[in-house]
Amino acid sequence: MSKRDDSISAMCTPAIGEAGKTGDWRSSRPVIDHSKCIPSLKKKAACFLCWLYCPEGVVKANIPVEIDLEYCKGCGVCAEECPPKAITMVREGTADE
């Protein structure tokens, strides 16, 4: 049994997943080709434009770069911004290339 909502006006607290699993909204997912991705190739912190541009903050600036698909809404901004075109948007329900 969940707790009762006593607030008289709408509000939410900043927390991961506060608005539910927003990855459900996605129709296409970003798939990274690590043979083209700059940090993977150079094995050092570089580029990370996908991390910088992601409006949802779901890209982790790791080596290799990771995208949290639980909350990625599939907007495709990362694919658009990627200089070596290492990210492709793949329609959900179809296999990775």
Added chain:
Amino acid sequence: MSKVQIMTGNQAAAVGATLSGVQVVAAYPITPQSQLAEIMSQQIEGGKLRAEYVRVESEHSAMTVCISASTVGARVFTATSANGLLYMHEQLHWAAGARLPIVMCCVNRGVGAPWTIFNDQQDSLSQRDTGWLQIYCRNNQEILDTVIQAYRIAEKVYVPVMVCFDGFVLSHTMMPVDIPDAGAVRKFLPPYKPHTILSPEDPRNINPVLFPGRRENTEGVLCDGYMEMRYKLFAALDGARDVIIETDDAFAEVFGRRHGGMLWEYMTEDADVILTGIGSIASEATVAADMLREEGVKAGVVGIRVFRPFPKEDVRRALRKAQAIVTFEKAVSYGYEGGLCSDLKAALYGTEVKAPVHGCIAGLGGRDVKARELAEAVKASLADIEDGRTEKTLWLNCFTG
């Protein structure tokens, strides 16, 4: 100790807001409210009121400033009229939906097109469904007292309150007004405590997008959806009646004056015909009732003080003995009739009150309303009812071809 001064309705409202210790005022001038905003700025600039006066570029922004200031815990005040109120419309919904106890004076005026600067109540009546509580005043004393009462009501039910009074008829007319003692007002009106305390230690996003369904948040609380939030606002207005009456009673105890709670009555005890109206036109109707009684017609008056929440129980009680009811309204719902007439009939539907209700549209755009015209209209309605005409909308003192 209290003292009596001669003042306009605008001055009375400004004294009420000053005594209420408002902390932020944001307003944009519009006739006939300009003087009220001017007095507030003089009070603040002259050091008589410790508050922030925010000069804005529009009424929409005036309400936005009020919303922000009220959210962070300030007692706020603004005033507007006519098209200025219409320009606020979107933010009126926001203030109510965010449950902010803002008090605003609406100095009632007709709306354009065609342009008018004169009095009627089309402006505030057309904001009926914004979720604001609406209280209408009949004289300058009631304006001052109602502004103070409005803060107490608003801050208890967390709903914004519109204190409405007729432009020029009250706003620019001088009357003796008893000014309550400042210390007594402070005691009557405890400091404002917002329903949500904002703090960097407990950050939150207020009024985010809500989805059609309810949802569980990360702390396991099943949060309300949009519809539950609407219901909470509806229930708050529905329950405000008791608070309004309790506040008027408490005010009477301290200051020796009461204004009727939801509505006031004049010689209704033995009345066969009841005249009803909102604001100053209902005061005029009391003179008409006297005239009718001199001619042997047992007339009484019910003045609607609170229009939202609608005083349904109160009108049923006040009108229980009426044989005929005539409403006088300074506003109209195009394509139907006066809004008060509709609401009154709806409140009486299915009850033991079977009296026919006739509606009169009067005084639009400052058209003079005389007591004898009201009395004549009542006599004409009584004759029509005698002939079996149960429904009628009359445009009083208006050339209709």
